[in-house]
Amino acid sequence: MKHFFIWAPFFLLCFSLRGQGTVQDYRRADSCKILYKGKVFNAPDNFAWIKSDHGFWYKNESKGGKEFMLVDVERKVQQKAFDHLRMARALSASLKKSVPAQDLPLQDVEFSKDHKSVKFTIDSARVKCLLPSCQCSVENVIRNKTGEGYWGNAFNEGASQPVKSADSLWVAFIKDHNVFMQSRKTKETFQLSYDGSGGNFYSSFITWAPDSKKLVAYKVKPGQTRTLYLIESSPTDQLQPKLQQREYLKPGDELPHRQPQLFLVDEKKHVPISDSLFSHQYALEDVRWNKDSRFFTFEYNERGHQTYRVLKVDAPTGNVSVVIEEKSRTFIDYSSKRFRYDLADGSQTFWASERSGWNHLYRYDVASGKVINPITTGEWVVREVVHVDEATHQVIFKASGLDKDQDPYFTHYCVVNFDGTGFRRLTTSNANHIGFFSDDYTYFVDHYSRVDLPPASQVIITATGKPLMEIQKADIQPLLNTGWRMPEVFSAKARDGQTDVWGIIIRPSQFDENKKYPVIEMVYAGPHSFYVPKSFTERYTGLYALAELGFIVVQVDGMGTSWRSKAFHDVCWKNLKDAGFADRIGWIKALGQKYRYVDTERVGIFGTSAGGQTAAGAVIFHPEFYKAAVASCGCHDNRLDKMWWNEQWMGYPIGPQYAECSNIVNAPKLGGKLLLIVGELDDNVDPASTYQFANALIKAGKDFELITVPGMGHSSGGEFGERKRRDFFVRALLNREPPSWEMAYPAK
Known part of the structure; x- marks a missing residue:
């Protein structure tokens, strides 16, 4: 009898694992992509x-x-x-x-x-x-469209054709690195600049003033060029491999320096402009002349993204002054939250800022550079400006976090007056709302749903916010008949004990609450947004398929992600290894406390790109909790990845924080099971990031698995990677040998 009690937990564990990771589970998982397809009706989303x-x-x-x-x-x-x-x-x-x-x-x-x-x-x-x-x-x-240029290509300063003046009497162009203009009537040509050279040339992107008497051209000092090399091992058109290359700037590389210069047409005069207010550039862009040609403005993003200015240059003097100055001790989220709208008369501009700790709109006086008034206020965020109506002096916008009893990421539509008064809601129901407005903004289609609420759509009158007519309500019964289970929305306290973090739970279709289920987290903690879905979808078949193998699959948005408070977002700054882990782990533990079938002793994680970095980081920095990870195309050291994304969050200049957050540097700390997947032609994240990580793990004597997929770019590994990921988690978390692929995926 004594021996029975010793072995009883083992027998109970074995019994609880029956039906998890079996051939039948694999076949059911693989059928998800077909079984759930086309089972939702009357749910248009555009x-x-x-x-x-x-x-x-x-x-x-x-x-x-x-x-x-x-x-x-x-x-x-x-x-x-x-x-x-x-x-x-x-x-x-x-x-x-x-x-x-x-x-x-x-x-x-x-x-x-x-x-x-x-x-x-x-x-x-x-x-x-x-x-x-x-x-x-x-x-x-229609002829075949040519492919878009590679995202990493340097901006071609010489790509613009000659530029006509507003009155069509003149054309400006670049010749021998300098600015020229020519009369379109007499063909007489005048040279306007004489200081251009190959190492400090004028850009062909020229901006004329509306009065055709002034123009602006950038003078450019070129920056650094870096090339990413990729070997295509298995090209389709030849036996031998090919070498591919891309332009690819990385953190710390030297950038071009652009300096706008003013030219007065009648006097044929060059007016130099001092760069004292925009000398340390990440970017200089968006030249705009005001309607009466008295001045032009442009935007300056300082390297390091802690200062952002809208600058005004008076004509004809060339004097530079600040219209808007945004400063942050951490970072300015220029890539996601930048918004600027200039009134037609040039007297005022609207600007989005997180200076209050929440993303809101402000009205500026252009002449003085002073804030006239905040347009929106409160502990919620403006997500998007839909329309600025200068006739009615109103702004239509999308916001989230308005309701304390709703998911703070749900978007709603609102209207407010220019002076900040008259705020009113156009949508209020407990759902995520997506609006489609008529071109006069009189009406909009409100498409609303939650992950646990089927979609519906209706027409709303913008002036009143009242529904006018119902369009569709989804029928999901055929989907439910397949055994599909709706995700559960779950929230728990963040590391501070006060802020709620939100996520979803996906269970297998043959869920049995008497079993114990390991947890697998799909992660993407890239700080530029949040990633847990908020609208209804049955298209998450990869997660449902993984659940079918006998797992509880979850997604969580921890601190360090966007569209909450600025303080919530700032956690990521110079600290991408944090990745909200304290919040994610707390959330999963809270889930385990609520549901006894959730096994928080067997937790796995997977992700791609920044999610690949985070997934690997889980078994490096938190191996006491995460037992297994699959990292696809990860940027395992932010110094090896693209400049714009990494300097935005990790800062400039390159400091010790880059090494501190590096999976490569910290490879000896690996404490869980790890599978690395990389596409040999990944031109989004340099594959060397994965290879150097693998090299560091080998040198540290760490056991891991590595898969390189020939011919594949930035991805999770395609169908091959998906199968390897399933097998990896079945072995690592269910302690079971997966069935052969011939049995699990029979030929159709």
């Missing part, structure tokens, strides 16, 4: 207003197939935009191919104002169809 009309169209997935719907708001009528069968027949005849009526593949749809015709793209043809007859004709054939 609404396109017709130009200069109080009507809009949307695409609806009904049980009968895809429907294009047309709504007349004034008449409160919605109906099918056309006879879908007739349209299918017409297109089949025109294109000489079968086009299904239940799934019309129409892109870039554009209805006429009178609703009597519609244009759209199908295949490579731009087609116009008369309604209701569906008489269609091909207007033109």
Whole structure:
């Protein structure tokens, strides 16, 4: 009897693991991507207003197939935009191919104002169809669009063509690194600058004043060039590997120095402008002349992102003064929260700032550089300005954190007067609201949902905030019939014991509360936003599939992420290794206290990119809690990654904080199981980051797994990576050998 009690916990553990990580679980997991697809009906999530009309169209997935719907708001009528069968027949005849009526593949749809015709793209043809007859004709054939330039390419200062003056009498251009102008009437040419050279040249991006008597051109001292090299091991067009290369600046690299210079046309005079207020540049951009040509403004982002200025240059003197100066002891979130709107007469400008500790709008007097008044205030944040109405002196905007009894990330729409009075809500229900406004802002479609509330949509009158008509309510019963389980929203206290952190819980479809389930956290703590979904979606199939193997899968937004208070966000500054771990761990422990089936002794984590850095950091800096991690394409040392993202959060100049947060430097601290995945052609995060991390782990005598995916760029590893990730967690957290892939993923 004594021996029974010794072995009883072991038998109970084995019994609790039955049905977790089995062949049946794998097959059920793999079926999620098909099983859940197309099971949500009447849940359109995009609404396109017709130009200069109080009507809009949307695409609806009904049980009968895809429907294009047309709504007349004034008449409160919605109906099918056309006879879908007739349209299918017409297109089949025109294109000489079968086009299904239940799934019309129409892109870039554009209805006429009178609703009597519609244009759209199908295949490579731009087609116009008369309604209701569906008489269609091909207007033109669209050539293949050239790919967008690589994000890391340096700005090409010489890419602009000659620039015409506002009155079209002159054209300005660059020749021999200097500024010239030419009369378009007489062809007489004048040289305006004489100080340009190859090492300090004038940019061809020239900005004329509205009066055509002045112009601004940048003088540019080039910065550093850095090249990222990638080896494509398995090209499709040849046997031998290829060497690829990209422009790729990294933290600490030297940047160009730009200095705007003023030129007076009538006098053919160059007016130098002092750079004393913008000498230490990260970026200099957005030259804007005011309407009467008395001055122009531009924006200066200081290297390190702790000072940001809007500067004004008077014409013709060239004197520089500050209109707006933003300073922070940590960082200014220019990449996510920058907003500026200049009134048409140039007298005032609206500006977004976190100076109060919350992101709000301020009204400035341009002449004095003084704040006239805050436009919004309170312990909540302005997320987006939708419209500034100069006629009514009102601002329509999107905000979050307005309701203490709601998820603080839910977005709502509001209106406020320029002077800060007259604040009113346009949406209030306990849901995440996404608005689609008519082009005169008289109406908007309010699409609202939560992860645990199916979506619905309605038209709201902007002037009153009152609903006018219902558009759709989702039918998710077919999805529920598959066994799909709705996520649970859960909140717990952050490390400070006061602030709530929010996340979601995903359980397997065959959940049994009598079992014990390890926890797997999907992480992305990149400080530029938050990442736990707030709107309803069944498309998170990767997480649902992972849960099907016998796990509780969670996501949490801890401190250091964005769109809460400035103090909440500042936790990340020069401290990316923090990644909100204290809050995440506390949240998971609170979850375990609430639900006995949550096993907080077996916790895994995975993520990609910045999430890959964080996932690996979990088993380096917190191995007492996280037992296993999968890190894909991680930036494991922020000195190896792209400049703009890393200097924004880790600061400039490069200091000891970079090494302190480095997974590579701290590799000897690895205390959990680790799988690294990297694409050999990742041009977002330098693959060397993963390779150097692996090298450091090898030198430290640490056991880990490494997968390099040939031909793959920045990703989680594709289907191969997904399968390896599942197997890794089944071994590490369920202590079970996964089934062979031939059994788990039978050929279809």
